[in-house]
Amino acid sequence: MFANDSAVFPHYQCVRDRFEGLGLDDLRDRQNLVDSGFLEQGITFTVYGDDDGTERIFPFDLIPRIIPDKEWQLIERGLTQRITALNLFLYDIYHEQKIIKDKVIPEDVVKTALHYRPEMLGVDVAKDIYVHICGSDLIRDGDGRYLVLEDNGRCPSGVSYLLENREAMKRAFPKTYQDSSVRAVDLYPDLLLKTLQHISPRSGQTPVCVLLTPGVYNSAYFEHTFLARKMGIEIVEGRDLIALDGYVYMRTTKGLVQVDVIYRRLDDDFLDPTVFRDDSVLGVPGLMDAYLRGNVALANAVGTGVADDKVTYAYVPDMIRYYLDQDPVLESVPTYLGWRDSDLDHMLHNMDSLVIKAANESGGYGMLMGPESTNSQRAEFADLIRNNPRNYIAQPVVSLSRHPTICDDHQIEGRHVDLRPFVLYGEDIEIIPGGLTRVALTKGSLVVNSSQGGGSKDTWVLNH
Amino acid sequence: MLSRVANNLYWLSRYLERAENLARLVNVNQLNSIEAGASGHDGDIWDAVLYATGTEEAYAKARSKAGDELSVGSYMTFSASNSDSIRQCIAQARENARMVRDQIPEEIWLELNSIHLFMRSKASENLWQRQTDELYRRVIRFCLIYGGLLESTTLHDEGWDFIQIGRYLERADKTSRILDMLSFYDTPDRNKLASALRSCSGSAAFRAEFRGDISIDNVASFLLFSPSFPRSVRFCLRQLDGVLHAISGMPNGSFSNEAERITGNLLAQMNFSNAQSIWDTGLHVYIDELQQKMNDIGQQVFETYVLLPSEINDIAYTGAWQAQQQQQ
Numbered sequence A: 001m002f003a004n005d006s007a008v009f010p011h012y013q014c015v016r017d018r019f020e021g022l023g024l025d026d027l028r029d030r031q032n033l034v035d036s037g038f039l040e041q042g043i044t045f046t047v048y049g050d051d052d053g054t055e056r057i058f059p060f061d062l063i064p065r066i067i068p069d070k071e072w073q074l075i076e077r078g079l080t081q082r083i084t085a086l087n088l089f090l091y092d093i094y095h096e097q098k099i100i101k102d103k104v105i106p107e108d109v110v111k112t113a114l115h116y117r118p119e120m121l122g123v124d125v126a127k128d129i130y131v132h133i134c135g136s137d138l139i140r141d142g143d144g145r146y147l148v149l150e151d152n153g154r155c156p157s158g159v160s161y162l163l164e165n166r167e168a169m170k171r172a173f174p175k176t177y178q179d180s181s182v183r184a185v186d187l188y189p190d191l192l193l194k195t196l197q198h199i200s201p202r203s204g205q206t207p208v209c210v211l212l213t214p215g216v217y218n219s220a221y222f223e224h225t226f227l228a229r230k231m232g233i234e235i236v237e238g239r240d241l242i243a244l245d246g247y248v249y250m251r252t253t254k255g256l257v258q259v260d261v262i263y264r265r266l267d268d269d270f271l272d273p274t275v276f277r278d279d280s281v282l283g284v285p286g287l288m289d290a291y292l293r294g295n296v297a298l299a300n301a302v303g304t305g306v307a308d309d310k311v312t313y314a315y316v317p318d319m320i321r322y323y324l325d326q327d328p329v330l331e332s333v334p335t336y337l338g339w340r341d342s343d344l345d346h347m348l349h350n351m352d353s354l355v356i357k358a359a360n361e362s363g364g365y366g367m368l369m370g371p372e373s374t375n376s377q378r379a380e381f382a383d384l385i386r387n388n389p390r391n392y393i394a395q396p397v398v399s400l401s402r403h404p405t406i407c408d409d410h411q412i413e414g415r416h417v418d419l420r421p422f423v424l425y426g427e428d429i430e431i432i433p434g435g436l437t438r439v440a441l442t443k444g445s446l447v448v449n450s451s452q453g454g455g456s457k458d459t460w461v462l463n464h
Numbered sequence B: 001m002l003s004r005v006a007n008n009l010y011w012l013s014r015y016l017e018r019a020e021n022l023a024r025l026v027n028v029n030q031l032n033s034i035e036a037g038a039s040g041h042d043g044d045i046w047d048a049v050l051y052a053t054g055t056e057e058a059y060a061k062a063r064s065k066a067g068d069e070l071s072v073g074s075y076m077t078f079s080a081s082n083s084d085s086i087r088q089c090i091a092q093a094r095e096n097a098r099m100v101r102d103q104i105p106e107e108i109w110l111e112l113n114s115i116h117l118f119m120r121s122k123a124s125e126n127l128w129q130r131q132t133d134e135l136y137r138r139v140i141r142f143c144l145i146y147g148g149l150l151e152s153t154t155l156h157d158e159g160w161d162f163i164q165i166g167r168y169l170e171r172a173d174k175t176s177r178i179l180d181m182l183s184f185y186d187t188p189d190r191n192k193l194a195s196a197l198r199s200c201s202g203s204a205a206f207r208a209e210f211r212g213d214i215s216i217d218n219v220a221s222f223l224l225f226s227p228s229f230p231r232s233v234r235f236c237l238r239q240l241d242g243v244l245h246a247i248s249g250m251p252n253g254s255f256s257n258e259a260e261r262i263t264g265n266l267l268a269q270m271n272f273s274n275a276q277s278i279w280d281t282g283l284h285v286y287i288d289e290l291q292q293k294m295n296d297i298g299q300q301v302f303e304t305y306v307l308l309p310s311e312i313n314d315i316a317y318t319g320a321w322q323a324q325q326q327q328q
Helices: A010-020 A026-038 A070-094 A107-111 A159-172 A174-179 A186-199 A221-230 A285-294 A316-324 A341-349 A375-387 B002-040 B042-053 B054-067 B072-077 B086-099 B106-119 B122-130 B132-151 B160-185 B188-199 B203-208 B215-226 B233-248 B258-271 B275-281 B283-305 B315-322
Strands: A044-046 A053-055 A060-069 A133-140 A146-150 A209-212 A234-236 A241-244 A247-250 A255-258 A261-264 A297-299 A354-358 A365-368 A392-396 A402-406 A412-420 A422-424 A429-431 A436-440 A454-460
Touching: A026 A053, A026 A060, A026 A159, A026 B106, A060 A070, A060 A159, A060 A402, A060 A412, A070 A133, A070 A146, A070 A422, A070 A429, A133 A436, A146 A412, A159 A174, A159 A186, A159 A436, A159 A454, A159 B203, A186 A209, A186 A221, A186 A261, A186 A412, A186 A422, A209 A221, A221 A234, A241 A285, A247 A285, A255 A297, A261 A392, A285 A354, A341 A375, A341 A392, A341 B203, A354 A375, A365 A375, A375 A392, A402 A436, A402 A454, A402 B132, B002 B042, B002 B072, B002 B086, B002 B132, B002 B160, B002 B188, B002 B283, B042 B054, B042 B072, B042 B160, B054 B072, B072 B086, B086 B106, B106 B122, B106 B132, B122 B132, B160 B215, B160 B233, B160 B283, B188 B203, B188 B215, B203 B215, B215 B233, B215 B275, B233 B258, B275 B283
Parallel strands: A060 A454, A209 A234, A209 A261, A261 A297
Antiparallel strands: A044 A053, A133 A146, A133 A412, A133 A422, A241 A247, A247 A255, A354 A365, A354 A392, A402 A412, A412 A436, A422 A429, A436 A454
16 A cells, blocks of 8 residues: 555555544444454354354455556466466376476476376366466565465365455445446356356256355355355255266256266365275265266366476476466566475575475465474474475565554554455456455464464455 | 255254244243242143153253253253254254355345354343243244245245245144143143143134134144144145145146155045044044154155165165254
């Protein structure tokens, strides 16, 4: 909101004026209105490992984050470039593996990725698209540049909060919203449905799309029902589906109905107990068989996890140059890889100034914030890294940009934020203007994940 | 529609109907026990309630755990160890609704979620301590709002049919249990008869139909056979018969599955019975058989519309589907 010399950016003037004119009571009233709205509507998430009162609302901050059109265009170009390269990469490593043969990416990095799926070798997925829905996390550094922090190419979540945050803001600040010329986001469910329909294996009829959820105890269950309802498709659990003779059907009161496209919000591991984890009860036995025969499409495809692996991440700029012959529009955060001996040394000697991350974890789990860590935590991570260097990376602590946020006692203070835009890859590449702005509500904290005490804001992309 | 969704809708409405009936039953008896307590005879009132809901043993266990402090009213209303307490019924209904949120109108979800949040809060216990009556009225009011919203905001399609099945099966079951309370006494007095009617919201309707002639014959005939009282067993079975045929598309008077056959058979029996048919077997045995048949109907609906034919005899499937939905 503020430039370095604490002048207000012009695109924030309107919002700033509005909030300055608000009394403390007024602010509190509006906050309560929004919070109780979320609770009553059951817009909640579940925290794992918390036995007591398992549903919580995702804290919402009233001050919107604003992105002017020019900045947004850059982000759009950067993300389009990125998802294109990631998809070409996935196609390549499951086919000719040219990028390995040309020694741009070491074979080991690909083959040892936890989510690399040899089952997919030589398989042609519908329209050659692997990542249909991508949520890349962006941050801004001290110079105001947007950097990509990570890609989520498996089952990115959060888009329902983005949409609900917008509804909440429209209710709480109708006038300010109206005056600000903000681009709408509510077309997302339609675009998502189009993206799904695009990969249907059956033509000549409206494809039967379903959303596959792990079930009501999953932390993102609200989002699953939300999206299914907005798209008008069925939300199914594994037990609602049955695979017979290479086709997938859903079980209805009128008998079995063939399914064309599954928007799965379930990791590969749980999709099919006969192929992946055999202790999983969430999936559908025989689903992979139907998928490999091309009788049912999955979004995202199986095996995309190799592209959002945190080690692969370090190679995305090289991928962009290799496949597209372009320079990356959005830069990445410098990354040290545990499996490179020189990097490993650097990691182990500079733990107190680095962020250490497990390559395959998400949600803020399995990471160490060096500057805030204790000696024993560092020792614990050093052991973890030495035992499995491939599984760890390190990045310098990037000071996430801060954004005015309403804190305890309704004081407005700066808090660190990131941005997760959602990219859809169907017939075209579509990015809804904005994204989920997550904010670390604890002072000084850089961890924005909802499971770790983060909140969110509405994100306004302006028309000008 | 998805079989699982049909199953969830069925249980959603079943649990809410159960909560409503319990709220009425406990409230009426709470008031009676105040009356009787004044003369020192409130004990058997609660024994009859436990008998009717089949919770005598479970209550005794919960009570000894809680150190004799647990009243029947509190047990029926809040107890976590009673899976059929009002609080638990609403929580279960809400859980089923949550699983099919995309299928039910927003208003219903909002109302249900709000009564759930209230019932599981301390505020509901405080209200119960202060104004017991008011708490039950609130639950009943919510259930009536739910019924109204259902009637006027949902599509009357297949999902609605499954909601009706849950509602009428549960209602018939509860009415028969309340009537069964009377068989707990050798000769139920006028107060007991009146209280059974009140527990079914049927006092005024009964007076209109029998000109106030309150006797065990008349009360039993009314609760079982009344053609027009919406909580009588016969009325519920007639509705059930209608929705089952709406789902299958079969003409009335015929059947295409066991649920339809048993329902039609039972309905015909109810259509052509009078008080004498009850006394031929005795009230308790009569109701026992009735309840057994209604359980069969529920099981047959489940086997017809939720399970695949190959799964019916497979205990693993049946178990998995019913894991969260303990049967009566």
